[in-house]
Amino acid sequence: MRAVDAILECLKAEGVDTVFGIPGGANLPTYDALYDGGIRHVLCRHEQGAGHAAEGYARASGRVGVALATSGPGATNLVTTIADAVMDSVPTVFITGQVRTDLLGTDGFQEADVSGITMPIVKHSIMIQDPREIPMAIHQAFHIARTGRPGPVLIDVPQDLSRAEINYEPVDEVNLPGYQPTVEGNAKQIRLAAKAMANARRPVIYAGGGVINADAAAELTELCRSDRFPVTCTLMGLGGYPAPDDQWLGMLGMHGTRTANYAMDEADLIVAVGARFDDRITGKLSEFAPRAKFIHIDVDPAEISKNVPAHIPIVGDAKKVLPKLTREYRALETDASRLEGWWQRIHQWQDKHPLRYDDSEDSEIKPQYMIQALYEATNGDAIITSDVGQHQMWAAQWYHFNKPRHWINSGGLGTMGVGLPFAMGAQVACPDKTVVAVAGDGSLQMNIQEMTTCVLDEIPVKVFVMNNGYLGMVRQWQELFWDKRYSGVDMKMTPDWVKLAEAYGAKGMRATDKGTLVDQMREAIETPGPVILDVHVTKEENCYPMIPAGQPAREMVG
Amino acid sequence: MGRFAGVMGEPGTKEVFNLADLEAAGGIHTGRRHILTMLVENKPGVLARVAGLFSRRGFNIDTLAVGPTDDPMLSRMTLTLDGALHPIDQVTKQLHKLVNVIKIRDLEPAEAVARELALFKVAADSETRGQVMQFAEIFRGNVIDVSKRSITIEVTGTDDKIEAFEQVIRPFGLIEMVRTGEIAISRGRSAT
Ligand SMILES: Cc1ncc(C[n+]2csc(CCOP(=O)(O)OP(=O)(O)O)c2C)c(N)n1
Ligand SMILES: [Mg+2]
Numbered sequence: 039m040r041a042v043d044a045i046l047e048c049l050k051a052e053g054v055d056t057v058f059g060i061p062g063g064a065n066l067p068t069y070d071a072l073y074d075g076g077i078r079h080v081l082c083r084h085e086q087g088a089g090h091a092a093e094g095y096a097r098a099s100g101r102v103g104v105a106l107a108t109s110g111p112g113a114t115n116l117v118t119t120i121a122d123a124v125m126d127s128v129p130t131v132f133i134t135g136q137v138r139t140d141l142l143g144t145d146g147f148q149e150a151d152v153s154g155i156t157m158p159i160v161k162h163s164i165m166i167q168d169p170r171e172i173p174m175a176i177h178q179a180f181h182i183a184r185t186g187r188p189g190p191v192l193i194d195v196p197q198d199l200s201r202a203e204i205n206y207e208p209v210d211e212v213n214l215p216g217y218q219p220t221v222e223g224n225a226k227q228i229r230l231a232a233k234a235m236a237n238a239r240r241p242v243i244y245a246g247g248g249v250i251n252a253d254a255a256a257e258l259t260e261l262c263r264s265d266r267f268p269v270t271c272t273l274m275g276l277g278g279y280p281a282p283d284d285q286w287l288g289m290l291g292m293h294g295t296r297t298a299n300y301a302m303d304e305a306d307l308i309v310a311v312g313a314r315f316d317d318r319i320t321g322k323l324s325e326f327a328p329r330a331k332f333i334h335i336d337v338d339p340a341e342i343s344k345n346v347p348a349h350i351p352i353v354g355d356a357k358k359v360l361p362k363l364t365r366e367y368r369a370l371e372t373d374a375s376r377l378e379g380w381w382q383r384i385h386q387w388q389d390k391h392p393l394r395y396d397d398s399e400d401s402e403i404k405p406q407y408m409i410q411a412l413y414e415a416t417n418g419d420a421i422i423t424s425d426v427g428q429h430q431m432w433a434a435q436w437y438h439f440n441k442p443r444h445w446i447n448s449g450g451l452g453t454m455g456v457g458l459p460f461a462m463g464a465q466v467a468c469p470d471k472t473v474v475a476v477a478g479d480g481s482l483q484m485n486i487q488e489m490t491t492c493v494l495d496e497i498p499v500k501v502f503v504m505n506n507g508y509l510g511m512v513r514q515w516q517e518l519f520w521d522k523r524y525s526g527v528d529m530k531m532t533p534d535w536v537k538l539a540e541a542y543g544a545k546g547m548r549a550t551d552k553g554t555l556v557d558q559m560r561e562a563i564e565t566p567g568p569v570i571l572d573v574h575v576t577k578e579e580n581c582y583p584m585i586p587a588g589q590p591a592r593e594m595v596g
Numbered sequence: 597m598g599r600f601a602g603v604m605g606e607p608g609t610k611e612v613f614n615l616a617d618l619e620a621a622g623g624i625h626t627g628r629r630h631i632l633t634m635l636v637e638n639k640p641g642v643l644a645r646v647a648g649l650f651s652r653r654g655f656n657i658d659t660l661a662v663g664p665t666d667d668p669m670l671s672r673m674t675l676t677l678d679g680a681l682h683p684i685d686q687v688t689k690q691l692h693k694l695v696n697v698i699k700i701r702d703l704e705p706a707e708a709v710a711r712e713l714a715l716f717k718v719a720a721d722s723e724t725r726g727q728v729m730q731f732a733e734i735f736r737g738n739v740i741d742v743s744k745r746s747i748t749i750e751v752t753g754t755d756d757k758i759e760a761f762e763q764v765i766r767p768f769g770l771i772e773m774v775r776t777g778e779i780a781i782s783r784g785r786s787a788t
Contacts, residue, residue, distance in 0.1 A: 158652050162695045216698040237615045331618045340689035343622030
C-alpha cells in the first residue's frame, strides 16, 4: 500500500479518532488517504489553531492529540503550538509534509527546515528518509509522546516518500534503546521520603501539572489525606486536588494565595510532585523557601535539582510513586497532632488574607465576579479553557477546580490565543461536557478564525469574552511597575463580538449587568452550537495578590 | 500519641532520622574538569541536537570529538566541560533526554585514559629547527612536515601534556595549532 495509507493504519492502531489540520502541496498524499481513511478530520482555519486544538484534545482526555500541516508555512505555523506543548508536557504528534527529497536543501517551493526549526522545542522529531521507516516512526512518535514526561513529537514526511508503495506490516513493538523512562520510583528513596514527612513539623505538598498528566489526582489526594498535610497546586496542577477543602491552601505562585506562598516560605519540608519550581512559583530563587528540605518526585530526572536542589529525589511516575509513598507513610503511624501548630499558623493567614475583591456597588461586572458567575452557571463542572492574561489568573483563582483535566490553559509558554482552539479540541475529545473558553478580548483575536471550524464541525464551544478593552495584564504591570505609562495596551477598538459571532454563523450575546449575568451564561450554555458571550467588565481592575517578578514570596502585594 | 512523633529512624532499630541532616543530592558544582563519553545513534541531526542542547541551556563545552565506533549504527561523542561552571548531573540528565543518546558516562579521571592529538606549526629556520625538534622528542612528538621557515609537529597525550608542549614551543613562534579534543576510554576489561 502507499506509505500514507500505512500512516492512517498506524494512527488507527494508536487509537486516533480525530486529527486536526490543513492540507497543502506537500501533504496532499496524506489528505488523499484521509478522504476515505476512516479517521475524522477537522479542517481548521490556521495551523496554529489546529495545533492548539490537538493540544486541547490531549489536555482534556489524556490521549495523544494529532495535527497535520503542509511543508513550509504550514509547518512554521505550528511552531508556537509545539513550543506550547513542550512547555506544558502535552502528548502530541505533529505530522508535516515536506518537499520532495530531490528538492530538499535547494530552497524548493515551500521548503522550510522544520525539524531544524523545532529541534529545541520538541520532545523528539523524526525526519523520514525511507518510506519503509514510516510505520515504525509513527508508533515511536506516539510512544515517545505519551510515555515518561509527555511532549510533542514531530514527524516530517517528504511528499515523494509518502506516496511510495511499501509493504505494510503492523508494528507491535517499538524498541528505543535511548529512551527508557523510569516510572516505578526507588523504594529506598520512597521510604526515606515517608520518614522525612513523618518528621516534618511544617510540611507542604506542592503539586504541579505532572499530577494531571499522570492521572494521579486520586493518588495525590490519598497522600494528602494520609495525614493533615497542607496542599497547594500550581497553575498547571489545579484540579489535581479537589478544591476547596480543609487542607487546600489555594494555588501558589505569582498570583497564588498569600496562604500558599507564605506556607511555602515557612515550610520545613516541601514535597514537590510533578512540579518544576518555575520562576512564577519560586519568585526570587535565592530566597525561596529558605527553611525547607525538598522531596522532589518527577518522571523527568532532569527536572530534579534543576532549579532547587532536592534532598530526596524520586524519579518516577506520580501514579506509581504516590501510592507507595502513602503506604510507607501510613505504616509509620505518625501522630497528626504534631501539625497542630502549623495549622494554627496557616489558619491565621487564611483568616487574615482570604482571596478577595471589592465588588461594584452598581450593575458593573467585576472580572472576579464574572468567574464566580461562571462557576454558578456551570455548577463548577465545566471544562474551562483560557487565554493568557488577567482573565486567566482570575479564572484560576475563582473557579475552584475540583477535578483534573477541567482546567486547560497555557501555563509554561503563556500563549495568547489558545483559549478557543483549546476549547475546540477539548470539546471534540469530550462531546458530552460543557466547554467554556474564558477568553481575553486581546487574546481571542489571535485565533478567532476557528469559530468557523466550530460552526461547521458542530463543536458547540461557549466563548465568554472578558472584555476590558485592554491587554490587561500588561496594563497592570505598566500601572504597578512602570509609572502608569500605558504603552501599547489600550486596544482602543476591538471587534463587535456579537456581530462577529453572527458573521461566523454562531450566536452572539452581550452582558453588561451583573444582575443578569448568571442567567445569560446559562442561556448561552443551553443554546445549541457555538456562542460568543461578550462580557463587559471593569476596565482597569488589577489581579491580586501578586508577587512582583523576581521578588520573594514575602513581598506579595495587593 | 502514635508510635513515632518527631525524630525517629528505621522501626525496630536505633537509627535516628533527623530532617536537618538531609543534604542536597544534585545540582552541585564539582569544580573539576569532566569528560563525558556518549554513545549516540549514527543518524543525521544527532550532533545538531547535542550542540543545540548545549547552547540552549547555556552549557559551555570545552572540547568535542565525534567519530565512528566498532558498531556502524553508533557513534561516540566525547566532550569535556568545566564542573565549576555547570552542575554536571544537570548536563548529563539533559543529554539523556535526547532519544538518540544511548548511553552517557561521566568518566572518573582515575578510571579512564584520555588522549588528544594536536598539530603545531612552529616558525623554525635552520638555526632554531634543531631546538624545536629536541623539544618534540622530549614530548615524543613526530615531525610531520618541514619547510624552509616552519616545522609541523604532531603530539599526542593528555590535554596537560599538550598544553605543556604549547608553552615550550610558543617562544619560537607558534604559527598555528590544531587540536582534536580529548577522547577517552575506561581502564580495564569492561566497555566504556
Ligand atoms: C502570543 C503572545 N503575545 C504577547 C503576550 C504578552 N501578553 C501577556 S498577557 C497580554 C495581554 C492579554 O490581553 P487580553 O487577552 O485582553 O487579556 P487580559 O489580560 O486583558 O485579561 C499580553 C499581550 C503573550 N502572552 N502571548
Ligand atoms: Mg483584555
